[in-house]
Amino acid sequence: MVKYWERVSSIEDNRLVKQAFLMMLQDKRKDSWPNQVKNILDRVGLGNCWNEGKGIGEMVGTVSRLVASRLESQEVQVWQAEKATSPSLGIFAEVKENWGEEIYLKMGLAPDDLKWAQLIAGDRQERERQDSKNSLEEYIYDARNRASDETDLEPYLKPNDRQRLLSKLEEMENWLYEDGEDCQKSVYVQKIEDLRKLGDPPKDRKREYELRPKVIEELCAGLQKARKFVDSFASGDDKYSHIDAAEVQKLEKALQEKQIWLDQKMGAVTRLAKTDDIPAELRSSVFTAETQACNKRNLASIQKFKILYQCMHIPTRPVGGSSFFPICLVHPPPLNTVKENKKMMNRN
Known part of the structure; x- marks a missing residue:
């Protein structure tokens, strides 16, 4: 479709095909093929090539190749994102990278087409290399700014750790603009991983410090709701008179045990400094899991008592x-x- 647009937009205006093309442009129907071509060009960042049917001059043939290359690049980015989130795809990609490109992909290609395919592959590899280099540069700037910000990561770094991180960032920046100017993609990826070992822990501490109070509050709210039910039963409320006291005692015992557990964890949490690494048993995910388990158990018990009450009446x-x-x-x-x-x- 893009190749056809290249040819049609570059012919003379008195040609019948060109006149039909110009009429479609004036009609501006969303489902027309010229509009679809325009959307494709915008999608791949070549919208400046759309010249409202006035032709693209010497770029005939070049635009379609650029479109094909950039669409392929976008598909590669989608594949990389899916590969990062899927263990099975990650294993598949690792195996394929070790085996190399399948032979059948090159079978039946004319010499010119094979050369063009090799150029596209080289262009893709160069873009991936540049993207990795840019990612390293962005991480250096971002980590340095955040580590020096009193409202961001600085409170979560010990002075020695902060100085070590800043020194490592400066060392990596000097390397990037000198010996690291033209390295392979794998080198940049490894450099980022090395920096993450120093730069990611304070991010994790900050995230936990901000999230933990919220999940603990949700757990306390669930326990309070169940405790209110137990207190209503103990007060002799008539609508709970059908409930077996042994069942309520089980619920009350579970609440007491969970409250003791929560008090112990809260005591440990209050002793944590912002610069301390978070133990596994004090992470917000632990409190979230306890909240879900308590709410599920308490809701099941209370719902059963409500059903019995309705049946009795x-x-x-x-x-x-x-x-x-x-x-x-x-x-x-x-x-x-x-x-x-x-x-x-x-x-x-």
């Missing part, structure tokens, strides 16, 4: 000359079944 009245006894007193049904039973008796 279903009225009985004669149906067809015999007494109606709710079977739910023996085998408690789901909550929606209880509601349906009530509607049926109200109609009778």
